[in-house]
Amino acid sequence: MAIKVPKGAGSKLGRTETVSIRLDPRLNYLCELAARSQRRTKSSFIEATLAEHIQTQVINKWRNSDFDEPNTFGERADVLWHVRESQRLVSLGIVAPELLTFEEQHIWALIEENGHFWRGRWRGNDWDFSISLDAIVRERVDEHWEDLVAVAMGEKKQDVLPDVGEPPPSRDIDDEIPF
Template sequence: MATEHPESKRKGGGGKLSRSETVTVRLDPKLRYLAELAARKQRRTVSSFIEWAVEQSFRDVTIYHGSGYNGDDNITIEQDAAELWDVDDAERFVRLAIKYPDLLTHDEQILWKVLLDSELLEPARFRTASGKIGWRWDVLEDYIFPALRQEWGSLNQFVADGKAQEWAMLTRKAIKEGRVYPRTPPSLKVTQADDTEDIPF
């Protein structure tokens, strides 16, 4: 690991693999009663019905509002679910930060800023002819994410301890010394297609 911290070994890079998580939901009496009736009608438990209802609602929540021109259409959470979800915490975070930075919490914005400052993602980042920031997803998936998973625990611990910039500095140093990912990066030649497929940030 490029940047070790005394507590980092206790925080692995992988995501939680539990089948489901318990969430406490408060319903007013009317909503609770109607939910019970709906659950009976579908022969479900109330908790199963609520889980189903939440999943169904994803098709009605627009996560991206397109311009309506040249295929730039609205996107719902249901449509983008496969792109946003990953069992690994680190990869899931980067996917959200790249695609929908406006949805990051304040703490997540700090984490993203530190990650960018560390240059860990730099091999996959490019600027298009129009000046926008784009990302090579093949490089992210094959080259960056494996390295990020190894560093994720230490990154979070350093940030929690108020040592974010120290982590960024140590990571930049480790990258230069070839201790983070392979010394020879993949080709970063940007094709003309990349300019139309970039994701603005």
């Protein structure tokens, strides 16, 4: 069965988000002229300009960066973007927690503090884990996403979330447990 594409003006690319912006008259006029010079619509010009700027926009411009990780939105786009909201929040929480909204901070705190969502190892009776892109167990976040959001919004109590459990009973050395 063929998918019918509605006829009309505009791009054939599927657009899913509409953004309204306010421009002062001068900037609006100059944007219109710049778009004309490239034989584009104003919205197409703005979209292309944003895409260009995102490639060079520094993510953590307020943070001292002593490491050589990519630090622009363009360089980290493959990590930051995901079709599922849960995975976008996890990546943002690890890569740039200062950009989390207040509501996202509540959800992130629940994930960050709960060893069930992280790979680690038992050290005695304590589950030792670190916060990193390699240590998060993303499937567990997805599995418990609705409860995480409900707890963060005060709709459920925190005891609905899983815990890391108990250390294995017979152990003489520290064992790494990936899941």
